Amino acid sequence: MRLTLYAVGNKMPAWVTAGFNEYTRRFPRDMSFHLVEIAPGKRGKNADIARILEKEGEQLLAAIPKGNRIVTLEVEGKPWTTPQLAGQLERWQLDGRDVALLVGGPEGLSPGCIRASEQKWSLSPLTLPHPMVRIVVAESLYRAWSVNNNHPYHRE
Numbered sequence: 001m002r003l004t005l006y007a008v009g010n011k012m013p014a015w016v017t018a019g020f021n022e023y024t025r026r027f028p029r030d031m032s033f034h035l036v037e038i039a040p041g042k043r044g045k046n047a048d049i050a051r052i053l054e055k056e057g058e059q060l061l062a063a064i065p066k067g068n069r070i071v072t073l074e075v076e077g078k079p080w081t082t083p084q085l086a087g088q089l090e091r092w093q094l095d096g097r098d099v100a101l102l103v104g105g106p107e108g109l110s111p112g113c114i115r116a117s118e119q120k121w122s123l124s125p126l127t128l129p130h131p132m133v134r135i136v137v138a139e140s141l142y143r144a145w146s147v148n149n150n151h152p153y154h155r156e
């Protein structure tokens with residue numbers, strides 16, 4: 001199974017790339033973790049934000065191969081504990097489809113992305129900056145993998 005994070009936002013500072021890679025490089029071959037970035041639309045003074053959001057959403061959805069399970073990262077989503085996330089990860093593996101994790105831009109995800117999503121995952125009731133979100137997603141899923149595989153990274 002492939003896990004791919006589709007995010008609005010590019011040109012990340014070096015510490016974000018280093019933090020994200022720190023966790024994604026630990027995944028095993030049969031559960032690889034990838035990143036696809038979409039350039040955010042230009043937000044000028046009189047920008048039509050609804051149109052920009054829609055376009056970013058269309059670009060995100062167009063980048064996802066057909067048949068993927070779409071999971072959106074949303075503040076208002078389900079707040080899974082680590083054991084619950086480990087259970088989800090196991091179910092995703094059994095289901096066999098690749099997983100697309102969607103992270104929005106400054107104004108969040110478009111209505112189209114929300115409609116396409118099978119599951120909505122909240123990392124916290126706080127709104128987190130999107131560079132932090134990608135690192136926390138990678139770490140949380142690596143931790144979930146370590147629970148399922150009795151790897152000493154996660155300790156009770």
Ligand SMILES: C[S@@+](CC[C@H](N)C(=O)[O-])C[C@H]1O[C@@H](n2cnc3c(N)ncnc32)[C@H](O)[C@@H]1O
Nearest residue numbers: 073074103104107108109122123124126127128
């Ligand atoms: C800066 S936030 C967007 C904030 C926007 N006002 C909203 O309500 O979605 C950018 C993206 O980060 C992700 N995000 C931020 N905080 C999150 C959280 N606590 N849980 C899950 N995803 C989060 C979401 O995908 C969001 O679209």
